Amino acid sequence: MANNTITAPEGFLAAGLQCGIKKSGKSDLALLVCPAGANTAAVFTTNKVVSAAVQVCKEHVRSPRIYAVVVNSGNANTCTGRKGIKNAITMCSQTAHSLTEIRDTRYEPRNILVASTGIIGKQLPIEKITAGISKAAAKLSASSKAGLDFARAIMTTDTKPKQAVRRLEISGTNVTIAGAVKGAGMIAPNMATTLCFITTDVAITKPLLAKALKAAIGNSLNRLTVDGHQSTNDTAMILASGLAGNAERIGIVSQCPRYKRFAHALAEVCDDLARQMALDAEGATRMFKVVIKGAATKRVQLQRLMPQRPAEPWQIIHC
Numbered sequence: 001m002a003n004n005t006i007t008a009p010e011g012f013l014a015a016g017l018q019c020g021i022k023k024s025g026k027s028d029l030a031l032l033v034c035p036a037g038a039n040t041a042a043v044f045t046t047n048k049v050v051s052a053a054v055q056v057c058k059e060h061v062r063s064p065r066i067y068a069v070v071v072n073s074g075n076a077n078t079c080t081g082r083k084g085i086k087n088a089i090t091m092c093s094q095t096a097h098s099l100t101e102i103r104d105t106r107y108e109p110r111n112i113l114v115a116s117t118g119i120i121g122k123q124l125p126i127e128k129i130t131a132g133i134s135k136a137a138a139k140l141s142a143s144s145k146a147g148l149d150f151a152r153a154i155m156t157t158d159t160k161p162k163q164a165v166r167r168l169e170i171s172g173t174n175v176t177i178a179g180a181v182k183g184a185g186m187i188a189p190n191m192a193t194t195l196c197f198i199t200t201d202v203a204i205t206k207p208l209l210a211k212a213l214k215a216a217i218g219n220s221l222n223r224l225t226v227d228g229h230q231s232t233n234d235t236a237m238i239l240a241s242g243l244a245g246n247a248e249r250i251g252i253v254s255q256c257p258r259y260k261r262f263a264h265a266l267a268e269v270c271d272d273l274a275r276q277m278a279l280d281a282e283g284a285t286r287m288f289k290v291v292i293k294g295a296a297t298k299r300v301q302l303q304r305l306m307p308q309r310p311a312e313p314w315q316i317i318h319c
Helices: 052-060 081-103 126-138 144-153 206-218 257-279 298-305
Strands: 013-017 029-044 066-075 112-119 162-170 173-182 195-200 235-240 315-317
Touching: 013 126, 013 144, 029 052, 029 081, 029 126, 029 144, 029 195, 029 206, 052 081, 052 112, 052 235, 066 081, 066 195, 066 235, 081 112, 081 126, 112 195, 112 235, 144 162, 144 173, 162 257, 173 257, 195 257, 206 235, 206 257
Parallel strands: 066 112, 195 235
Antiparallel strands: 013 029, 029 066, 029 235, 162 173, 173 195
């Protein structure tokens, strides 16, 4: 049976488990690891108030290579002051430490990304989380079950995990793009209350990866609205391991036909995830799409659809 989870691309391991953040006892801690390191790009909320995780992630994503992403649900780590920042950094440090222990390779906190989602205004139960990170590191796997565990652990009010995958050929090499997303409420342009994680094994430069992500999100998740609210934790990121094999043929280093094929497939993944979010919105039973034709530019088109919002609300972070 095909693996259609976030571990489908070559070079990725995942885990998800319950560490005690949620009173319900449901999964609330997820780990995504690329042992060989990945080129990474990310986009974040443009809200003036942002979580500690977003602040730390914005800095760490500038690193040349990223080796892991640690995610907690059930607590947003927002409006938590300096202690919140310290806790977000601790999550990265513990992840680096746990990976160093089990893989006999030194990992640094600055090469780890972090994301949080859940209740605002409460401090993280950091002792439970650090213990959970150690357990998650020991469970890392490239299996479809591990990928599904990851997708379930990032959920909050979602009723089901949301995943998408696309497979294509680039330079005679099979390439995979996979994604997992959470979000079912407080969703509006600016991708509110959304955490989105995408993996791919294509070999591509970091600037082109960032360009493709910005375009894909801008035409999918950033055009989704459920209840008009913007959040503090919105994060979407893509990690490219480069292990598919097209690197032997230089890889994608320009906006050539190979880049366009990859960007198109990435857009399809993001569109698929956005539709799943709309269909799982709080109490939703129907989904509709607004199409505007005849606008002079995309900016005018978006202003007609969302007159109170900027046409390009994304902040792109990359090297």
